[in-house]
Structures are given as structure tokens and as C-alpha cells.
Amino acid sequence: MLFDTDPIGRRVALAAGVGVAATIAGALARPDIVGRASERLGLYQPDRSETWRDTLAVQLRVDAQAGPGRAVFFGDSHVAGLDVASVTTGALNFGIGGDTVRSLAFRLRFYETAKTARAAVIAVGLNELAGASPERAADMFDDVLKAIAAPQICVCSVFPVDLTMPSVIAKFGRDMNHRIADFNERIAARTAAHKAIFLQSLPQAGGLPEIWHGGDGVHLNATGYKIWASRLRDCPVLQA
Template sequence: MPGSSVTAFIGDSLTEAGRWQEWFSDEEVANYGVGGDTTDDVISRLSQVIEARPGTVVLLIGTNDLAWRRSAEHVVRNIETILVTLRRDLPDSQILVQSVMPRDRESAEIVREINRHLWQFAPSVRAQYLDLWPLLALPDGELNPEYSQDRLHLNDTGYEAWLSELRPALEALRGLPPSSRAIYLPKGLAGPT
């Protein structure tokens, strides 16, 4: 059984700007998102999360490492360290690791490489992996401009899209039946209106 009913969201400004308590109003939520954070920063403050003993941990980190020109290996190694530490210190907590989100097309290949490694590694620490790439990326690997004005931070439409994937992933992680809700379809896929 998880340590508590708290759901901890860990990450950078994408997480920090999320209105998690509003969107998950039936849960107790802790937002550990810090603008500008890299994977190194999350490692250095991971003890705060562990001390809170959350029942569920939702991790999204890595995009700021690219701005610092960190290699895919550096990002992957650090995220693996985060996941191993969480599993070791929170053995009964449920962990959801999300793919690094797309940003500009110049970063697409390194983000894909990072995400391939995370997808392969997640099961080894009993973490679920959520791939946000298919929903958020254009064919060239750039973050869909419908979801962002700066190819990095999400707008309200971007958060709606993210939530459309995150909610069912959390239900699956917790072994809950899918809830009834409208299915989100990005513009262009919604069919005739």
C-alpha cells in the first residue's frame, strides 16, 4: 500500500504551472515543479519528495537539460537515478514517468533518444511510462504550435491535451477502471463539425 494518498508532481516549469489541485480536485496534490529545473536539480531536492511519502509520484523532467546542452546519456542517467531512488525509498508508491515533451525540431532527435531509453527502463523499477510524444509533436518533431506559443511552455490547450493522456495513465497505474469522460481529439482529428 502506498505511503499516503498524496499525489506528487515533480518537474520543471511545465509541472510548476499545472493547476494540479484544480484538475485532480478529489485528490491531495503536492506540486514539486520548479521553473528552470534540470534533472540535476531534481536529484538535489528529491529528499523533499521522499519525506512527504506520496502514494503516487508523477515525474516529467529533462527539457531544460537540453537548453544546457546536456547529452542524452546525461539526461537518461539522471532520470534513471531519480527513478531508482524513488523506488528504493518509496517501495510501495506508484510511479509514473512521462516522456520528455517535444520542443523545437532541432531537439527532436535527442528527445526521441531519451524517451526510447526511458520507455525501456521504466519497467525495471516498476514504473509506468507515459508517452506524450504522439499527441504533442508534429511530424518533424516540433511541439505543435497549437499547444504552445514558445515551443516549450504549454498553453491551456496544451495542458488539456496533456491531461487527456495523464488521467487515463493514472487510472491504469492505480488499477482503476476507466472513467467516463469526453475523449480529447486534437484539431484536425475531430472530424466534421
């Protein structure tokens, strides 16, 4: 009996349209298999950390075991910290901290559940906006939508940040919430064109209140997550 010892590397190779044997060698136990194989194929993005690559490898092992009809959540650290089981049954959390629109579009090609899920939730964009204009970030978002074949898709707005905190201003700039609002408007239009649902995750006006974040002005605390989870539960995409 033959065993497929490298399903992750095989997916990377197939995504580029080349043979497995000519491209991938090694076993699933090698945590760098995704990064190295992708580098050879000209697909790997050097701005992603080793932790990001290792997390992707682990998630693809979970993805390989998941059957069709699941609800999948993709995105950055906001998604990674969400209790998806409290939102809907049969949910899988594929959030990775530090994810950008571009890196999410890159990794989506490797997930079988992006094709077989009953519903997909997307929440990404803040990290992209730290270095890209809202227009450019929204243009890249089209690649995310095209990579998901699930019949029901919910796209979440990017949360505002707390600009009363000097550390947040230093990292993102004083106009960050304006750029976030601009980006949200752009992806809302693209979501509608894709016949998906756009969800206003949190109120935009006034920035992210201190009572909703964990002290860094960016990431939600338990209260903030409860509000977002409640809005997600009301989304028609996740009520099937």
C-alpha cells in the same frame, strides 16, 4: 515545550548523515537555509538560481504539512504550470521552473512525500538536454527513480519543441527533437526496469504544434495542458 524552528535545514543535514546542531543554524524564516546548508555539506548545485532555492524552501514547508497517501508531481516548469487538481484528488504540485534531471534528483531527498505518497508523477529532462547528451541525461534519471519510494510511479515523456521557430533552434539546435526522442526511449526502458509506468505525454512526430504552445515553442498553452492532463487522468497510477 520545544519547537522545531528549522525543519528544512534539519532535512538537509539528515540527508547527509550529520547532526543538525553541528550543521544548521537559523530559522525557517531564512529563505537561503537550504542553499547555505547544502553548500557546507558539499551537496549544493551552484547552477540553481536563488529563485529555485527559495521555491524549494517553500515547497518543503508544504511537504512537511502533507500527510501520507497524496499524489505528488515533480518536475520542471511544465509541471509547475499544470493544474494537478484537475488530474487527480489530493495532488501536490512540486514543479520548479528550470529544473534539470540532476537538480530534481538532488532535491527529492528532502521530500517526505516522495516516500509516503500513493503515487508520484515525474516530468523532467528538457533543460538537461540543452547541455547534456540523451545518454548522459538518461543515466542521471536513474537517480530520480531511486529517490522515490512511492508504490506507483508515472514517468512522462519530454515534450517535443516547435522547431519552426528560429528562437527555439537558436536555443536548442535543429536536432533537439531527435535528442528528445532518444532520451524518451532511454528513460522508457529505465522506467520499465523500475516497474513504473511510462506515459507518452504528447505525440512526438512533427514537433510541438503552434496551437499547443504559448508562443515560445516550448511551454504548453491551455489547449496543450488539457491534452496532457487528459492523458495523465487515464494513467493507471492516478486512478487509485
